[in-house]
Amino acid sequence: MVGKNCFAIACDRRLGVQLQTVATDFQRVFKIHDKLYIGLSGLITDVQTLHQRLQFRHKLYHLREERNMKPATFASLVSSILYEKRFGPYLCQPVIAGLDEDAKPFICAMDSLGAKELAKDFVVGGTASESLYGACESMYKPDMEPEELFEVIAQALLSSVDRDCLSGWGGIVYVVSPDQVIVRTLKGRMD
Amino acid sequence: MGPDSRVLVRKSRKQAQQYFRVYKENIPVLQLVRETAAVMQEFTQSGGVRPFGVSLLVAGYDDNGPQLYQVDPSGSYFSWKASAIGKNVSNAKTFLEKRYTDDMELEDAVHTAILTLKEGFEGQISGKNIEIGVIGTDRIFRVLTPAEIDDYLAEVE
Numbered sequence: 001m002v003g004k005n006c007f008a009i010a011c012d013r014r015l016g017v018q019l020q021t022v023a024t025d026f027q028r029v030f031k032i033h034d035k036l037y038i039g040l041s042g043l044i045t046d047v048q049t050l051h052q053r054l055q056f057r058h059k060l061y062h063l064r065e066e067r068n069m070k071p072a073t074f075a076s077l078v079s080s081i082l083y084e085k086r087f088g089p090y091l092c093q094p095v096i097a098g099l100d101e102d103a104k105p106f107i108c109a110m111d112s113l114g115a116k117e118l119a120k121d122f123v124v125g126g127t128a129s130e131s132l133y134g135a136c137e138s139m140y141k142p143d144m145e146p147e148e149l150f151e152v153i154a155q156a157l158l159s160s161v162d163r164d165c166l167s168g169w170g171g172i173v174y175v176v177s178p179d180q181v182i183v184r185t186l187k188g189r190m191d
Numbered sequence: 192m193g194p195d196s197r198v199l200v201r202k203s204r205k206q207a208q209q210y211f212r213v214y215k216e217n218i219p220v221l222q223l224v225r226e227t228a229a230v231m232q233e234f235t236q237s238g239g240v241r242p243f244g245v246s247l248l249v250a251g252y253d254d255n256g257p258q259l260y261q262v263d264p265s266g267s268y269f270s271w272k273a274s275a276i277g278k279n280v281s282n283a284k285t286f287l288e289k290r291y292t293d294d295m296e297l298e299d300a301v302h303t304a305i306l307t308l309k310e311g312f313e314g315q316i317s318g319k320n321i322e323i324g325v326i327g328t329d330r331i332f333r334v335l336t337p338a339e340i341d342d343y344l345a346e347v348e
Contacts, residue, residue, distance in 0.1 A: 065219060076215035 001122040001140065001156075003149035006177040007105040009037050009097040010157045010186075011126075014169040015044060024169040024190070032058050033068040034181070036098035037174055038078070041126035042112065043091035050092055053081060071098025071106035075116060082114030089113055093125040103178040128167045131160035146175045150184065158188040192244035199243060203227050217330075220251035220258045224268050232266025246276045252330045273303075279311030286310050297327050305347050316344065 001008050015026035029039040030051050038054065040047040057077060061069055069077070075096050082090060089112045096108045108116055109123035117123060121140050124132035135156040144152060154173055161167035171186035206226045210218040227247065235242045247262040261276060262268045273291040275283035290303050301323060309316055318337030326332045335343075 064225070065222060070216075073214045073216050077213055080213045 001149060001153045002105045002107055002120065004143040004145055005103045006146045006149065006175060007097045007107060008149045008153045008173060008175045009039055010153050010171055010173040011039050012161045012167045012169065012171050014167055016166060029172060029174060032074060035176065036071055036074055039095040040092050042093050046090040046092045050090055054078065071096065071100060075108045079110060079114035079116050082110065082112065086113060095123055095125045099176060099178060128160045128164035131163045135160045146177050150175045154186050158186060162189055195243045196245045199227060199245065199247065202230055219253045220249065224249050224260045224262060228262050228266045228268045231262060231264060235265060248274060248276055250326065252326045282310055283307050297325060301343055302347055305343055317341065
């Protein structure tokens with residue numbers, strides 16, 4: 001979700017195989033660099049592989065170009081990596097959030113083939129995505145300060161995952177501003 | 192050598208386009224220079240091939256501003272504020288050392304380039320026997336038409 005010169009990215013913590021919950025502390029939002037985060041939902045093996053590949057690509061980019069990747073550039077990179085596997089795709093839906101050099105927030109979601117969905121307000125992904133669209137649409141307002149943004153995104157996440165049996169067991173929220181990152185863990189219905 | 196340069200230009204264009212396909216961003220000048228230089232170095236170490244018989248001057252405009260690099264057949268590359276290669280290179284470089292300033296406008300730079308060329312030029316210089324390419328803050332590379340070159344030549348006189 002986009003705020004005023006800041007963004008927030010959140011995920012739930014359940015890792016399950018259909019009805020069985022395997023882990024309740026799984027992290028699916030990853031940091032690429034200080035001002036760029038990616039959330040990956042879907043098949044966990046692909047989540048892990050994609051995260052490793054993207055981290056590899058970014059580190060190599062950083063060594064060669066001696067600077068961090070811009071969020072829009074990273075989104076293009078993710079899109080082309082996903083499309084490489086067009087006929088045997090990674091079963092992952094990325095959500096990318098970052099701050100540009102001039103502290104302008106950038107968010108983008110993708111399907112598993114790499115089709116980019118740019119938005120100015122919020123993007124969602126995962127099994128509870130339809131619920132999330134509804135919750136975000138009703139709770140979102142533009143130009144929120146970090147504190148208020150945190151409240152809104154946390155409430156949107158918790159209320160949506162409560163309606164989805166495959167999501168839940170709390171949440172993690174990252175609120176990123178130009179000068180700091182605040183990470184908070186949410187305690188919701190632990191079922 | 193002409194044909195060698197054509198091969199390098201083709202390779203560089205392909206590399207630049209491949210970069211754009213992945214990142215949807217134009218390739219930074221230094222990255223293109225690095226990749227081209229790597230190709231040239233390969234040909235000094237592989238079997239059954241010979242080094243490229245060309246030196247390249249690569250000029251471009253990216254997020255770090257305008258840049259100029261020289262790439263040699265060995266594969267080493269150097270960053271320059273002003274440089275010359277080819278025939279008459281030592282005279283040209285001496286001339287540039289005297290004439291170059293950091294705060295030149297594009298027009299002044301073209302004039303300086305023309306004067307540098309004139310130094311060692313045999314015969315009558317005109318829009319038909321020299322080529323000038325420019326790139327400004329608009330980041331669009333243009334080769335000047337013979338008519339435009341003749342205008343600049345008239346200004347220089």
